[in-house]
Amino acid sequence: MPNSGGDHTEHVPIVVIGAGFAGIGTAIKLREAGFQDFVILERGGDLGGTWRANTYPGCACDVPSMLYSYSFASNPEWSRRYGTQPEILGYLRDVATKYDVPQHIRYYCELLDASWDEAAGRWRIRTGLGSLTADVLISAIGPFSEAQIPRLPGVDDFTGTQFHSLHWDHDLDLTGTRVAVIGTGASAVQFIPEIQPLVDRLTVFQRSAPWIVPRVDWATSDVERTLLRRMPLLAKAIRGAYFAGIEGFGLVGFVDKRFRHPFEALGRFQLRRQVPDPRLRRKLTPDYMIGCKRAIFSDAYYPALTQPNVEVVTSAIAEIRPRSIITADGAEHEVDTIIWGTGFGVRPQVFERVHGSDGQSLAQLYRERPRSYLGTTATGFPNFFTTLGPFGAAGNQSAIFMIEAQIRYLVDALKTMRDNGLRRIEVRPQAQRAFVEEMEQRSRDTVWVGGGCRSYYQTPDGTHNAGLYPNWSIEYARRTRRFDSDAYLTTGGS
Numbered sequence: 001m002p003n004s005g006g007d008h009t010e011h012v013p014i015v016v017i018g019a020g021f022a023g024i025g026t027a028i029k030l031r032e033a034g035f036q037d038f039v040i041l042e043r044g045g046d047l048g049g050t051w052r053a054n055t056y057p058g059c060a061c062d063v064p065s066m067l068y069s070y071s072f073a074s075n076p077e078w079s080r081r082y083g084t085q086p087e088i089l090g091y092l093r094d095v096a097t098k099y100d101v102p103q104h105i106r107y108y109c110e111l112l113d114a115s116w117d118e119a120a121g122r123w124r125i126r127t128g129l130g131s132l133t134a135d136v137l138i139s140a141i142g143p144f145s146e147a148q149i150p151r152l153p154g155v156d157d158f159t160g161t162q163f164h165s166l167h168w169d170h171d172l173d174l175t176g177t178r179v180a181v182i183g184t185g186a187s188a189v190q191f192i193p194e195i196q197p198l199v200d201r202l203t204v205f206q207r208s209a210p211w212i213v214p215r216v217d218w219a220t221s222d223v224e225r226t227l228l229r230r231m232p233l234l235a236k237a238i239r240g241a242y243f244a245g246i247e248g249f250g251l252v253g254f255v256d257k258r259f260r261h262p263f264e265a266l267g268r269f270q271l272r273r274q275v276p277d278p279r280l281r282r283k284l285t286p287d288y289m290i291g292c293k294r295a296i297f298s299d300a301y302y303p304a305l306t307q308p309n310v311e312v313v314t315s316a317i318a319e320i321r322p323r324s325i326i327t328a329d330g331a332e333h334e335v336d337t338i339i340w341g342t343g344f345g346v347r348p349q350v351f352e353r354v355h356g357s358d359g360q361s362l363a364q365l366y367r368e369r370p371r372s373y374l375g376t377t378a379t380g381f382p383n384f385f386t387t388l389g390p391f392g393a394a395g396n397q398s399a400i401f402m403i404e405a406q407i408r409y410l411v412d413a414l415k416t417m418r419d420n421g422l423r424r425i426e427v428r429p430q431a432q433r434a435f436v437e438e439m440e441q442r443s444r445d446t447v448w449v450g451g452g453c454r455s456y457y458q459t460p461d462g463t464h465n466a467g468l469y470p471n472w473s474i475e476y477a478r479r480t481r482r483f484d485s486d487a488y489l490t491t492g493g494s
Contacts (some may be wrong), residue, residue: 003210014038014414015125017350019105020049022140022387022403024092025070028099029411035418040101040140041127043110047096050142053090056168056187057194059085062215062297063398066235067242070095074235076228076387082217082297115355116382121423121491123383136424138410139354139386143393146345154320159492162338165191176200180325180335182317184210186296188341193300195294195339202310203333205317205325209265209283211290215297247473249396252291254446254470264290274302283312291395292451341454356380357426366390370459370467373427373435373487374480376406382426385410390467391439395448395457397473405477412483413438423492431487442470 016023030038037053046052055213065083069075073095112126114137123134147164163169165187178201181188196202216222228235251259269300276283315327324334351363357380372378376385387406443449443465449459459466469476
């Protein structure tokens with residue numbers, strides 16, 4: 001790949017977008033493969049991605065940390081079975097420093113536009129810090145980077161304080177105030193137990209009840225950490241056990257819906273054990289199959305909702321007034337602060353700014369119909385790679401496992417380009433079409449599509465899988481172990 005261009009714009013052979021788990025992992029594996037001339041564009045002032053941005057009380061991983069970490073960078077020092085946000089961010093910083101990643105990062109460097117120049121055979125990129133060109137562009141942006149707030153009637157007229165969990169207002173003292181939480185997704189399930197003891201009144205507005213299963217978290221002891229330090233094979237075995245356990249959720253997701261029954265029994269047991277009031281229990285009982293939406297691990301959520309200062313409201317929100325929320329049943333709920341726990345826009349807004357060879361944006365491609373090849377490349381976007389692209393995310397495994405598989409694939413692709421003198425690669429339309437058809441065929445009877453709910457697992461019309469890989473993650477790792485050049489159109493080389 002060439003290192004200089006004919007114009008005066010800075011040229012970098014490889015540009016990576018995002019300095020979270022995927023971006024840091026990509027940088028490490030690029031360096032190991034001998035690629036040194038690359039940059040990471042990070043719009044924030046620090047690395048960490050999701051784990052830098054989300055700082056709400058109780059923020060933690062919902063996968064055991066020994067699995068939610070790089071396979072090549074084991075950490076025996078986790079203070080809890082499920083790592084907290086500060087620990088995970090600290091882990092990422094330590095790993096990045098160990099592998100000399102920060103020298104490649106450009107902070108406060110937001111991508112404004114990236115367009116493929118067919119004549120020049122390169123990407124033309126505009127950022128908040130200037131312009132550059134690149135031979136290869138890699139999106140390492142996580143799917144949960146943009147706050148999503150519904151445009152409810154009157155939302156702009158509210159005179160109290162309001163913020164999304166992604167943008168937590170740490171300067172605001174909630175003690176003794178009336179707080180409304182809108183949404184009951186994974187973030188809300190984590191922060192509600194943290195704020196409940198502080199507030200005077202907590203009103204939780206629930207559109208649909210989430211499935212809650214036991215978390216079984218604990219603080220690790222000095223003995224545990226010492227054993228893991230001294231016995232790396234033990235750490236590897238525990239990681240493998242966690243992997244197998246979580247992989248088993250695929251039985252519900254894409255093998256057969258009937259496997260849901262023991263998992264649902266576990267969720268009902270948690271609900272009955274922790275919520276003695278039958279009226280509240282009815283409100284908190286999901287009306288769809290487990291796995292249709294993301295099931296949430298928590299031991300603290302239900303107990304928080306049973307406290308006398310908490311009310312769970314299931315009537316839809318009709319209007320927001322300057323100091324209250326009106327529901328469809330006509331009730332008025334006076335509040336001082338609204339906290340939006342309404343999740344994220346799964347497709348990052350930056351995809352609106354990435355344009356392929358025909359001028360179409362990546363966001364347009366995804367909106368029309370989730371399309372990719374292996375979740376890593378897309379027809380019409382030459383020399384472009386993604387992590388966790390459509391059908392590259394798992395509903396039954398740690399995202400880090402999938403990310404590492406995709407990094408192996410894209411780095412092998414770049415090595416193939418380097419070793420064979422290839423200037424341009426693009427997945428063949430027929431290869432992408434066959435992959436998408438395979439994904440849709442395997443998704444038709446999954447709980448993700450036919451589980452009786454609406455979620456980000458589905459396309460907006462609720463009829464198709466929005467991008468989860470409908471097979472075992474170990475099978476995905478096998479098929480992405482090597483770059484399959486026969487599936488690509490290539491230019492250059494001998």
